[in-house]
Amino acid sequence: MSTDKVWTAGMLVIGDEILSGRTKDKNIAQVASWLQVQGIRLTEARVVSDNMDAIGEALNALRERYDYVFTTGGIGPTHDDITVDAVAKALGVPVVIHPEARAILEDYYKDKPGGLTEARLRMARVPEGAELIPNRMSAAPGIRHGKIHVMAGVPNITAQMLDALTGKLEGGAPLIAETVGCWVAESEVADALREVEKAHANCQIGSYPFFREGKTGANFVIRSTSRDDLESAVDTLCEALGELGFDFTPGGI
Amino acid sequence: MSTDKVWTAGMLVIGDEILSGRTKDKNIAQVASWLQVQGIRLTEARVVSDNMDAIGEALNALRERYDYVFTTGGIGPTHDDITVDAVAKALGVPVVIHPEARAILEDYYKDKPGGLTEARLRMARVPEGAELIPNRMSAAPGIRHGKIHVMAGVPNITAQMLDALTGKLEGGAPLIAETVGCWVAESEVADALREVEKAHANCQIGSYPFFREGKTGANFVIRSTSRDDLESAVDTLCEALGELGFDFTPGGI
Incomplete structure (x- = not known):
């Protein structure tokens, strides 16, 4: 691998709350700064709504073009959290329960009212073939599937996931x-x-x-x-x- | 025109400084909130670098899909301000000096050292067929060309340009x-x-x-x-x- 290779990344911010102006995105700047240190250049970012087709189309465009893709948002337990389904559909793989994610959630919710409900178990769903990106702040892990990294929308949790990835991605000379x-x-x-x-x-x-x-x-x-x-x-x-x-x-x- | 029509907009944020993480974008949230009040839904936003091809490709994708397109960034007097050239190229029209913009700049710089230099005159360049979007804060106007609205990157100036556009765009029922x-x-x-x-x-x-x-x-x-x-x-x-x-x-x- 030549040391002159420029490693590139595309970013996909997912969420109606960003496009309505209700929430100011902090993740583009956060991911961009982190990527600089990894020697990877953020080349493009897109913001799309909580819509299966919009997410899938943008994801496919970005993963064709760049060495890495990072998504933020839409991986919680509620009905509007559809990122995992959209990524799986775009990749053409089924959604499965990740056994390790289920174990993390079982442990996290074992003493909490209601325990591991069906809604909470949603956070163990991953596109088949994925690995987990741990975070120390909440039980719900991020997801890596090949070049795609699926992370939380809440910036403090995103930060934990980036921390877990630090030094683990191949990059070039930092800018x-x-x-x-x-x-x-x-x-x-x-x-x-x-x-x-x-x-x-x-x-x-x-x-x-x-x-x-x-x-x-x-x-x-x-x-x-x-x-x-x-x-x-x-x-x-x-x-x-x-x-x-x-x-x-x-x-x- | 049916009152049920949903009016849509795409946004293009232009600038290496956003993708490096150096500058936190404030314009997506600002434009999004403003569009809500106009009854226009921001459906997608993209961030690209100061690169002619990247700007042109994203602009063409957005203008094909949405009723309105808003760009921020890259309209100043320096060498990295290439938005006007990129928009003109994407539209297939030449870049011309807008007489009214020249007059505004001549007036603004008449008492300033150096006067209206060639670099400053860059800010009067528009894609042929464009109208100006005035701003009260600095001399450099924004640009409207059909559905495309080219605005400043500095959020306070963007705000002035949005103010000048308030109530002037056809929209639907606000969300x-x-x-x-x-x-x-x-x-x-x-x-x-x-x-x-x-x-x-x-x-x-x-x-x-x-x-x-x-x-x-x-x-x-x-x-x-x-x-x-x-x-x-x-x-x-x-x-x-x-x-x-x-x-x-x-x-x-």
């Missing part, structure tokens, strides 16, 4: 980033940014304007998989900003 | 929602939720669990386009929760 902040309208340095990026083929520069304390500023984020290339691009950018007469702040504002 | 909160593990009421939803065809019920103050609870959100159906479903749900012996909180916890 590293440096930020340079400047009290400047980005339009004043647009040419300089373009030239610095052109001169450093292995680096990308993003420009993120803001309005703060009544003033206009921007953070310039330089990203690369190479520490040397990154530092060289940062140096060139700082030099260019200095020549234009702007004060800049390494690390960002 | 209204009521929330009932309950200190209960959602698995204990999964059957009741399913039955209430089944008995009220024009309503959807979402179940959103949380952990707070060391306890498990859930908010149940009932959505409908009909006030009567919504209230009937809320009554039935509250009755069912009461019969099961749970305290519930109208309005949510």
Whole structure:
């Protein structure tokens, strides 16, 4: 396996509550940041409603394109939790009760009123052939099926599942980033940014304007998989900003 | 035009900074909430990087499927702002300078150092045939081209553009929602939720669990386009929760 391979991931956020605006998604940013550290690049994310066809179609599109797929949402015990069924249908496999998941749930609910009800047992259902992704926060596990990772929608639980996956996925060189902040309208340095990026083929520069304390500023984020290339691009950018007469702040504002 | 038509929208969030996890997207929730009030349902959202092909492909998929498309991000003056070019390419039209946008920018920059530079003039570029979406916060306007609405990535500016569009798009009956909160593990009421939803065809019920103050609870959100159906479903749900012996909180916890 070449070390230059860029490992890619697609993400699927599932839930009517995101598309209604009721709940602000936190999982795209959380999964994206985690993937950076694993050396895997989040290349696309999609948000779909709690609908079998919408989930299945998006999942199939993402798994065809990327090395990994991560889903969040829709794996609880209620009627609107249909992710497992939709994933199984998309993969063309039946839904089965995972014996280990059943054991975890039996243990978790043994002292709780009602015990392991049929609704709770729903959380042991997996697409046939799946492994579990444990989480320490609640009994319901996540699910891995080949390149697909099915995780919870509640961000704290998603975090537990990501923690369980840390270091276990093959990835490439992580993308590293440096930020340079400047009290400047980005339009004043647009040419300089373009030239610095052109001169450093292995680096990308993003420009993120803001309005703060009544003033206009921007953070310039330089990203690369190479520490040397990154530092060289940062140096060139700082030099260019200095020549234009702007004060800049390494690390960002 | 039937009043029963469900008006749909797709959303395209454009930007490497979202997919790297550096910036948490706030625009999906913002646009989603705004669309609810317009009687338009956000049905799908996609996040793609600052890449011509990725933007074009996602835009074409969304505009084929939905009545409206909203994009955020990538319309500033810097080299990584390629949304206008990507939209024009996807539509098969040239990029032109919009005379009104040029006039706005000329006025805005007339007293500023450098004046209307070439980089700043980039913000007057539109796909041929476009109209402007004004914003009061910065000079750079948003762009409407048929069903496509191209907006800023900075959430405060996006908000200004949405404000300018308020009441101007044809929509259907807005989806209204009521929330009932309950200190209960959602698995204990999964059957009741399913039955209430089944008995009220024009309503959807979402179940959103949380952990707070060391306890498990859930908010149940009932959505409908009909006030009567919504209230009937809320009554039935509250009755069912009461019969099961749970305290519930109208309005949510």
